[in-house]
Amino acid sequence: MYSCNLCAYTTDTPNADDLGSIKGNTEKYLNRSFSLWRCPECKTIHSLEPVDFAEIYADYPLNHTRTLDVYARRTLSNLLKRLNQGGLKKSASILDYGCGNGIFVEFLKQQGYANVVGFDPYVEQFKQQPSQQFDVVVLNDVLEHVEDPGALLDAAARLVRKGGLLYGGTADSGGVASMKQLAKHMLRLHQPFHRKIFTQQKLRELGHVRGYTELASYRRSYMDTLYPFGNYRFLDEFSAALGYNMDLALKPESAAIVGKKPYLLFYAFFGYFFPSADEPAVLWKINS
Numbered sequence: 001m002y003s004c005n006l007c008a009y010t011t012d013t014p015n016a017d018d019l020g021s022i023k024g025n026t027e028k029y030l031n032r033s034f035s036l037w038r039c040p041e042c043k044t045i046h047s048l049e050p051v052d053f054a055e056i057y058a059d060y061p062l063n064h065t066r067t068l069d070v071y072a073r074r075t076l077s078n079l080l081k082r083l084n085q086g087g088l089k090k091s092a093s094i095l096d097y098g099c100g101n102g103i104f105v106e107f108l109k110q111q112g113y114a115n116v117v118g119f120d121p122y123v124e125q126f127k128q129q130p131s132q133q134f135d136v137v138v139l140n141d142v143l144e145h146v147e148d149p150g151a152l153l154d155a156a157a158r159l160v161r162k163g164g165l166l167y168g169g170t171a172d173s174g175g176v177a178s179m180k181q182l183a184k185h186m187l188r189l190h191q192p193f194h195r196k197i198f199t200q201q202k203l204r205e206l207g208h209v210r211g212y213t214e215l216a217s218y219r220r221s222y223m224d225t226l227y228p229f230g231n232y233r234f235l236d237e238f239s240a241a242l243g244y245n246m247d248l249a250l251k252p253e254s255a256a257i258v259g260k261k262p263y264l265l266f267y268a269f270f271g272y273f274f275p276s277a278d279e280p281a282v283l284w285k286i287n288s
């Protein structure tokens with residue numbers, strides 16, 4: 001039985017066109033294939049084989065090797081700019097829900113936001129479950145990592161004080177044209193970590209049905225900036241050049257490949273104008 005938990009669609013006999021498979025993009029899963037099914041109704045891509053979350057996150061490369069370098073700062077500035085559009089004050093209490101190794105927490109503190117905490121059940125330093133409410137809760141690149149994004153949204157919204165803000169940004173399934181040609185989408189599919197990949201429309205709908213007030217909706221990735229090297233297309237091309245091995249892409253010495261492949265330099269500077277994937281996001285006001 002194939003059932004979509006982001007709409008009511010179920011079937012015992014999925015369309016062959018809606019089935020696909022793709023390898024993982026971290027060292028551990030580089031040679032393992034994962035089955036995907038796209039719901040024909042809402043276009044959510046589901047990763048089918050169940051995973052043990054503690055096991056897959058035990059050595060997740062983004063949780064230990066990502067650093068707050070100049071490029072990360074530029075993309076995170078973009079994320080902060082979006083929160084500022086909702087009237088974020090320096091004194092605001094902020095929770096980065098699913099914070100990974102905490103680089104956004106660290107970035108916000110450096111920018112003068114003193115009241116910031118992170119939560120991530122798979123990172124020792126941040127695994128303390130928050131119990132109080134916050135002015136702002138950020139769910140960036142987290143909704144796609146769980147089996148039930150709606151339940152995660154509910155859990156995050158409960159941590160927002162009445163009238164506070166909730167930001168949700170996620171991977172996009174809308175740009176995947178064919179389930180038979182998934183190789184170029186390895187970065188956004190990010191198997192087996194991305195469990196549910198859905199559309200901008202679905203993200204907006206998740207907030208709408210819960211009565212959240214939509215303050216802003218974004219299609220482009222927060223990582224898309226005009227700064228050299230600060231765009232999604234470059235990241236995508238850089239990853240492809242390294243065989244989509246994320247562990248390798250995060251090693252400082254891997255940067256040398258840019259000098260050997262001139263097209264990478266082209267995308268470093270102009271990638272913003274040639275996006276390879278969107279990353280929908282919504283800023284909501286929580287009224288209850």
Ligand SMILES: [Zn+2]
Nearest residue numbers: 004007039042
């Ligand atoms: Zn569906």
